[in-house]
Amino acid sequence: MKPLQTRAAARETAPPTPLISFRRIDLSYGDRRILEDINLDIGEGEFVSVVGPSGCGKTTLLRLIAGLARPTAGDVILDGQPVAAPSRKVAVVFQDYSKALLPWRTAAGNIALALSAMGVPKAEWPDRISALLATVGLAGDGDKLPRQMSGGMQQRLQIARCLAQEPRVLLMDEPFGALDAMTRQSLQDEVLRIASTRSVTVFFVTHELEEAIYLGDRVVGLYANPGRVAQCFDVGLAKPRDQLSTREDPHFLSLRHELFSFIKQA
Amino acid sequence: MARYETIDRLFWFAASLGFAAALLLIWEGAVHAGLVRPLFFPAPSRIWAALVHGVVDGSMLSDTVVTVSRTLGGWLAASLVGAALGALIGLSRRANAYLGSTLEALRPLPPASLVPIFVAVFGYSEQMVMAIIAFGALWPCLLSTVSGFRAVEPRLYEVARVLGMGRPSVLFRIALPSALPEIFAGMRVGLTVSLILVVVGEMLGSRPGLGLSILLAQRSFQSPDLFAGIAVLGLIGFLTATLLNAVESRLLFWR
Ligand SMILES: Nc1ncnc2c1ncn2[C@@H]1O[C@H](COP(=O)(O)OP(=O)(O)O)[C@@H](O)[C@H]1O
Numbered sequence: 001m002k003p004l005q006t007r008a009a010a011r012e013t014a015p016p017t018p019l020i021s022f023r024r025i026d027l028s029y030g031d032r033r034i035l036e037d038i039n040l041d042i043g044e045g046e047f048v049s050v051v052g053p054s055g056c057g058k059t060t061l062l063r064l065i066a067g068l069a070r071p072t073a074g075d076v077i078l079d080g081q082p083v084a085a086p087s088r089k090v091a092v093v094f095q096d097y098s099k100a101l102l103p104w105r106t107a108a109g110n111i112a113l114a115l116s117a118m119g120v121p122k123a124e125w126p127d128r129i130s131a132l133l134a135t136v137g138l139a140g141d142g143d144k145l146p147r148q149m150s151g152g153m154q155q156r157l158q159i160a161r162c163l164a165q166e167p168r169v170l171l172m173d174e175p176f177g178a179l180d181a182m183t184r185q186s187l188q189d190e191v192l193r194i195a196s197t198r199s200v201t202v203f204f205v206t207h208e209l210e211e212a213i214y215l216g217d218r219v220v221g222l223y224a225n226p227g228r229v230a231q232c233f234d235v236g237l238a239k240p241r242d243q244l245s246t247r248e249d250p251h252f253l254s255l256r257h258e259l260f261s262f263i264k265q266a
Numbered sequence: 267m268a269r270y271e272t273i274d275r276l277f278w279f280a281a282s283l284g285f286a287a288a289l290l291l292i293w294e295g296a297v298h299a300g301l302v303r304p305l306f307f308p309a310p311s312r313i314w315a316a317l318v319h320g321v322v323d324g325s326m327l328s329d330t331v332v333t334v335s336r337t338l339g340g341w342l343a344a345s346l347v348g349a350a351l352g353a354l355i356g357l358s359r360r361a362n363a364y365l366g367s368t369l370e371a372l373r374p375l376p377p378a379s380l381v382p383i384f385v386a387v388f389g390y391s392e393q394m395v396m397a398i399i400a401f402g403a404l405w406p407c408l409l410s411t412v413s414g415f416r417a418v419e420p421r422l423y424e425v426a427r428v429l430g431m432g433r434p435s436v437l438f439r440i441a442l443p444s445a446l447p448e449i450f451a452g453m454r455v456g457l458t459v460s461l462i463l464v465v466v467g468e469m470l471g472s473r474p475g476l477g478l479s480i481l482l483a484q485r486s487f488q489s490p491d492l493f494a495g496i497a498v499l500g501l502i503g504f505l506t507a508t509l510l511n512a513v514e515s516r517l518l519f520w521r
């Protein structure tokens with residue numbers, strides 16, 4: 001770890017070194033080219049939303065950062081090192097939360113899975129677990145089994161388990177796609193709050209353009225067949241964001257307009 | 267809601283008891299009316315008397331103990347081997363490549379057809395009977411365990427990779443609990459198979475136990491004893507299955 005001062009000093013002279021960097025990434029499955037010449041830098045603490053037509057390779061891009069997929073050519077650099085395998089620094093919130101939780105463990109037990117993998121001493125588990133449950137709004141639900149929880153609660157639990165990893169990077173793959181509008185909005189705000197209080201870098205895949213703008217510091221739009229970075233939109237809306245006023249902000253609306261026409265031609 | 271369900275279940279339980287009682291009454295009546303020959307179908311009251319007699323003189327009890335311990339011993343051994351081998355094949359592509367076709371070839375063999383081989387190897391001994399039981403009860407558990415381990419949700423393995431979990435941890439915290447329902451399903455079938463084969467084994471190997479007693483009763487035309495033995499075997503099957511169900515619903519509380 002560099003001392004804080006050096007970092008701050010470096011920032012004045014040169015752009016900060018990115019935490020995540022896609023360098024000339026190609027990825028093919030058999031003869032099919034899925035991703036082509038992806039070049040993308042993501043700064044520490046940045047919230048990047050990724051949008052693009054279905055099947056354009058959003059999930060694949062996310063899996064590259066997680067170390068769950070390997071590129072055919074090029075490197076994904078994380079914190080100065082090429083990604084070769086999954087690491088606990090990077091947590092993944094999977095789209096299908098019901099498949100990503102252990103159905104035989106309670107909410108507390110599912111979080112304990114991560115704490116145990118992290119080597120946290122058992123004596124600290126109860127406090128850590130209740131703090132994490134409270135963070136995601138599940139205080140008092142520790143004894144529930146996943147099947148006793150709604151979809152929104154299960155996704156909250158998956159987020160809590162990811163936070164137990166104390167990750168520097170949080171990868172989220174259409175995490176709220178299956179949830180109703182109300183639940184979705186409250187989870188959006190919680191993710192924003194968590195991301196800013198923990199200064200974690202977020203890579204957020206979604207097919208909802210408004211969600212992408214509402215959450216992101218930057219929205220990356222992808223083309224399909226093969227997947228390429230088409231355009232990056234700097235969001236630049238004030239933080240903290242607000243479900244009502246942010247969404248009514250003229251800048252929000254013009255971004256939304258821009259993004260819609262981009263998606264239509266993509 | 268729950269109360270109505272309980273009442274409903276009680277009603278059907280009582281109904282099935284009533285049906286069985288009615289059957290027994292008709293049977294009893296048919297024997298007394300001379301409609302069936304008591305040599306083949308002795309009256310239930312005679313069977314009951316034979317059962318009581320067997321319990322009092324101790325022969326029924328010792329037969330039951332011997333047969334039950336054989337059944338459970340063979341079944342447990344088969345379940346352990348089946349689950350371990352099944353886990354290996356279900357988890358390791360290499361083990362599957364080496365063992366897969368051999369096991370596929372052995373699987374369809376009826377255990378009874380292997381009796382001559384077991385006799386040749388073990389003689390008419392206790393080991394021979396155990397070998398028949400264990401061989402027969404192995405397959406249900408093995409096959410079901412293989413499919414249980416193959417069906418583990420791939421997403422959970424990815425969760426494990428992201429968390430950097432070690433191999434033993436993945437096996438005991440993810441794969442085994444996932445496969446447990448199927449392992450149990452296999453063990454349940456294995457238990458039924460064991461009970462069938464213990465009778466076959468005792469008859470073929472002339473080993474004392476309920477199976478042999480039934481055979482001897484038949485040879486000496488003691489049909490009440492024959493039916494008493496069958497009734498006890500039925501009871502054993504019922505009780506062991508109930509016990510297994512209880513253990514299963516404890517262990518798989520999360521389903
Ligand atoms: N393991 C794989 N093997 C072969 N093709 C795959 C694999 N994973 C993804 N693909 C293909 O890659 C393309 C991009 O997939 P994905 O990244 O899931 O897209 P998105 O998340 O944007 O919908 C899809 O056409 C998909 O069929």
Ligand SMILES: [Mg+2]
Nearest residue numbers: 058059060173
């Ligand atoms: Mg996807």
